[in-house]
Amino acid sequence: MNEAMDAKRGSIYDKAGNILVEDSIAFSLYAVLDQNYTDLNGKKLYVQKKDWQTIAAIFSEHLSIDPQTTLKQLEPRNNSEGKAITTVEFGLQGKNLNFETKTSIEEALKQKKVTGIFFKEEKERGYRVSNFASNFIGVTTKENKQEETGIIGIEEAYNKQLSGKDGFRSYQKHSAFGDVKPGSVKETTPVNGTDIYTTLESSLQLYLEELLDQTVQEYSPETITATLMEAKTGNIIATSQRPSFALDTRKGLGENEFSWRNILLEDMYEPGSTMKTMMTAAALEENKFNETEVFPSGNINVDGSKINDWNAGAGEGDMTFRQGFAWSSNVGMVTLQQRMPDLWQEYMKKFGFGQSTNFGLSGEAMGKIQNQTTVDRAMTSYGQGISVTHLQMLQAYTAIANGGKMLKPNLISKTITADGKTTVVEPQVIGTPISASTAKKMLSYMKDVTTDQKYGKGQEYAIEGINVSAKTGTAEFFENGSYQKQEYLHSVVTITPTEDPKYIFYMTIKKPTFTDASANQIIAKVANNLVQRALILRE
Numbered sequence: 210m211n212e213a214m215d216a217k218r219g220s221i222y223d224k225a226g227n228i229l230v231e232d233s234i235a236f237s238l239y240a241v242l243d244q245n246y247t248d249l250n251g252k253k254l255y256v257q258k259k260d261w262q263t264i265a266a267i268f269s270e271h272l273s274i275d276p277q278t279t280l281k282q283l284e285p286r287n288n289s290e291g292k293a294i295t296t297v298e299f300g301l302q303g304k305n306l307n308f309e310t311k312t313s314i315e316e317a318l319k320q321k322k323v324t325g326i327f328f329k330e331e332k333e334r335g336y337r338v339s340n341f342a343s344n345f346i347g348v349t350t351k352e353n354k355q356e357e358t359g360i361i362g363i364e365e366a367y368n369k370q371l372s373g374k375d376g377f378r379s380y381q382k383h384s385a386f387g388d389v390k391p392g393s394v395k396e397t398t399p400v401n402g403t404d405i406y407t408t409l410e411s412s413l414q415l416y417l418e419e420l421l422d423q424t425v426q427e428y429s430p431e432t433i434t435a436t437l438m439e440a441k442t443g444n445i446i447a448t449s450q451r452p453s454f455a456l457d458t459r460k461g462l463g464e465n466e467f468s469w470r471n472i473l474l475e476d477m478y479e480p481g482s483t484m485k486t487m488m489t490a491a492a493l494e495e496n497k498f499n500e501t502e503v504f505p506s507g508n509i510n511v512d513g514s515k516i517n518d519w520n521a522g523a524g525e526g527d528m529t530f531r532q533g534f535a536w537s538s539n540v541g542m543v544t545l546q547q548r549m550p551d552l553w554q555e556y557m558k559k560f561g562f563g564q565s566t567n568f569g570l571s572g573e574a575m576g577k578i579q580n581q582t583t584v585d586r587a588m589t590s591y592g593q594g595i596s597v598t599h600l601q602m603l604q605a606y607t608a609i610a611n612g613g614k615m616l617k618p619n620l621i622s623k624t625i626t627a628d629g630k631t632t633v634v635e636p637q638v639i640g641t642p643i644s645a646s647t648a649k650k651m652l653s654y655m656k657d658v659t660t661d662q663k664y665g666k667g668q669e670y671a672i673e674g675i676n677v678s679a680k681t682g683t684a685e686f687f688e689n690g691s692y693q694k695q696e697y698l699h700s701v702v703t704i705t706p707t708e709d710p711k712y713i714f715y716m717t718i719k720k721p722t723f724t725d726a727s728a729n730q731i732i733a734k735v736a737n738n739l740v741q742r743a744l745i746l747r748e
Contacts, residue, residue, distance in 0.1 A: 215332060216373030218357050219402030221346060221364075223411045224446070224622055229346060230364075230456070232357075233335035236311045236328040238272075238303035240264075242285060243295035246325075256283060256325030264326065267317045271310060272302045305333055332357075336456035340418045342409055343453045344471040345570070345620060348462070361469065363405060363620070366570045373402035373627065401627040408444035408622045413437060413743055417447040420735045425451050428721040428731055434473050434599045435717075437739055440710035442636040443607055443616030447739065448473065475572045477596040478717070481684025482519075482537045483702050484592030486651060487605055489534050491556035492545040494647045500531035500654075509540045511587045516543055519683070528664065535657040535664040537681065539591040546590035553590065554580060559642035560605040562597055566618055574598050592684055603715050604639075606702050609652065609678075610710040612645040614638045652678045656707045667701065669733040672741060676707035681729060696720045699728035705740050711747065714740055 221230040246255045256264065261283050265276035282297045298304075306314075311328050318326055334349045334357055347362020357372070359365035376399035421433055436448040450472045454461035462468050470476065492498035507524030508517045518524050518539050525536060533541030546553050557563065563578045579585040579594040588594035600618050608615040617637040624632045643651075655678030658667040670679040682700040700717040704710045714736050721731055 216375050216399040217401040218334065218349075218373065219367075219371040219404045219627075221371075222404065222406045223409045223414070224407060225411065226406065227411055229338050229341065229407070229409075230334065230336050233333055234308070235304070235331050235333035235335075236306040236308070237298065237331055238268075238306065238314070239296050239298045239327055239329060240283060241296055241325045241327065242283070243293075246295075252324075254324055256323075260321070260323045260325075263321050263323055264318075267314060267321070267323075268299065268303075271314050271317065272299075272306075274299055274302045338411075339455040339457050340422070340449070340453055341411075341414055341456060342407075342448050343456050344450055344473070345448060346407075346456060348456065348459065362471065362570060363407070367403070367405055370403040370624065371405065374400040376400070403627065404625045406622045406624070408439075408446055408620055409448075410446045410746075412746065413447040413739065414449070416742055417449055417735070417739055420738060421449055421451050424718070424721075424731060424735060428718075428724070428726075430721040431719045432467060432472055432476075433716070433718050434476075435735060435739075436473065436599065436603055436715050437743060438603055438607075438618065438713045438715075440607065440610035440704065440713050443604075443619050444622065444636070445618060445620050446743070448620075471570060471572060473599040474566075474568055474570060475574055475598075477574045477576050477598060478698055478719075479593050479595060479684045480597050480602055480700060481592040481682035481698065483602060483680050483682035483700050483715075484589070484595065484597075485534060485537060485542050486609060486655065486680045486702070487556065487560050488542050488545060488553065488590045489530075489654065490609065490643050490647055490651050491553055492549060493650060494556075494643045495549055495552055497545055497548040498530055500650075501529050503527050503529055504533065504541055504544055506533065506536070506538050506540050509543050511543065511547075512583045514584045516540065516584075516587060525664075531654060531657065532661070532664045534654050535661045535666065537666050542590040543587045546587055550583075550586060554578075554586070556642060557589065557595070559640060560608065561601055561615065561640070562595060562605070566598075566600045566604050568600055568618055569621070573600070576601055592682060599715065599717065602702070603713060605642075606704065606713050606715065608640075608642050609648050609655070610704045610713050611648070613641050613643045613648045615640045615642055652704060652707050652710070655680055655704065667729060669727075669729040670701065670703050670736060672705070672737055675705060675744070677740075678704040678707045678710075683728065697728075699732065701729070701732050701736060703736050703740060705744070712740055712743055 218232045220228055241255045244255055247253055265279040268274040268279045269276050286294055288294050345362050347359055347364035349357040349359050349364050359368040376397045433451040438445050452465050452467045454468050505527050506518050508515050508522040530541055557578055563576055565573050565575050576597045585594045603618050617639050621634050656676055658665050658679045659671040659677050667679040667681045670677050680702050684698045698719045703714045705712050716732050
């Protein structure tokens with residue numbers, strides 16, 4: 210005979226070692242209706258009709274199963290082949306029961322001397338958290354009712370490591386006695402799965418989830434993405450999206466087109482003005498940018514096409530290029546791009562656009578750079594005509610926050626195999642698109658966005674007592690064959706503090722319903738609160 214010996218699937222932890230996901234024992238409820246099921250003395254072990262109402266009341270009290278549902282299940286009936294059904298279950302409410310619930314039901318049945326109700330022990334994937342970076346953590350399924358298989362997130366990407374390797378036991382039996390024949394046992398010990406420690410900090414992750422829930426409740430956006438990253442490591446310490454779902458109950462999963470998708474790495478979008486940081490940095494690096502040089506804002510002609518500033522081309526008169534960055538002038542960016550048309554194409558690649566970040570989770574999009582015409586190439590300077598992912602934007606901004614060195618975004622801090630082998634994931638520099646001096650100047654220019662009373666278009670992101678560098682973005686999005694002129698994707702990047710960056714925060718929000726707040730005010734409620742809490746916890 211052969212018996213499988215299941216390996217324990219590896220657990221998933223937060224950065225501090227708190228368990229987020231682990232294998233656990235659960236129990237499922239079933240009733241035996243077969244009236245031939247008795248013990249050797251003839252004692253009835255099946256459900257008796259006199260106990261139906263008692264069973265229904267116990268299930269209602271302990272499992273909130275509607276009594277009519279229980280009574281219907283206990284009614285004798287035949288299967289499709291005309292044979293009597295001998296065992297029945299009680300739906301989702303009768304599954305995944307913990308030991309305490311099982312014990313309390315058993316005690317209640319025992320007191321009433323009810324027979325015929327039994328429990329099956331099953332290994333289940335237990336999620337200790339609800340909304341908690343759900344699309345990154347992921348979930349599993351039991352396709353063949355035996356093997357847990359990851360289907361999204363870390364559960365999918367690290368499925369092989371998490372699964373381990375099942376063992377088996379084989380032996381022969383004495384046909385006369387049914388006992389094991391001596392010397393016939395052969396056994397291969399199961400190898401339990403690898404444990405994975407994420408970079409997530411639970412207190413900040415839970416706070417971000419709370420802030421996003423409030424944002425959805427108040428402003429009903431189509432989507433949100435938000436991430437807090439350590440500036441010097443690339444480690445993601447809090448990240449989420451809306452729509453999302455609850456890991457423990459899976460509520461929300463499959464309810465809409467977005468819930469299965471990890472929007473942060475699968476969805477491409479035009480970023481808008483947050484791309485102007487990269488354009489300005491490239492021009493600064495190539496000596497094409499003089500912060501005190503003046504240009505006329507309003508509109509600019511590119512091969513017969515007029516490109517306007519964001520206020521319908523009215524502009525704000527003559528301004529310096531530094532003021533133009535703070536004010537988020539499209540004209541200023543196009544002027545810089547025209548001074549280095551071919552070089553700008555190279556810098557977009559240096560900053561990682563149009564290519565995967567190799568983050569490690571499935572479905573990551575590469576984005577796309579439109580460069581067929583001079584107008585396309587000009588538009589990329591202010592974040593249109595280029596599609597990116599949330600992760601690509603975060604990665605590009607690490608070069609600004611980290612002295613020119615661009616870091617790979619990371620969600621895994623370490624892995625530990627069943628035999629104790631630990632692999633620590635170190636920060637990974639993947640390029641140096643700009644110099645340290647350029648990065649430092651860009652942080653200063655980004656600070657103008659929050660502090661310049663006339664030109665700063667992100668003053669909502671200022672935090673008292675701390676210098677914050679920021680860049681806002683408002684992009685039309687391409688949908689149904691044209692740019693949507695009335696609804697936008699709004700975004701912000703903040704780097705805090707300016708002098709010695711600790712955190713990069715990036716958030717996008719699509720099509721919020723404006724009531725009493727602007728896009729910047731909506732996003733700042735999340736950004737400022739989360740960053741301030743992170744700085745306090747760090748101290």
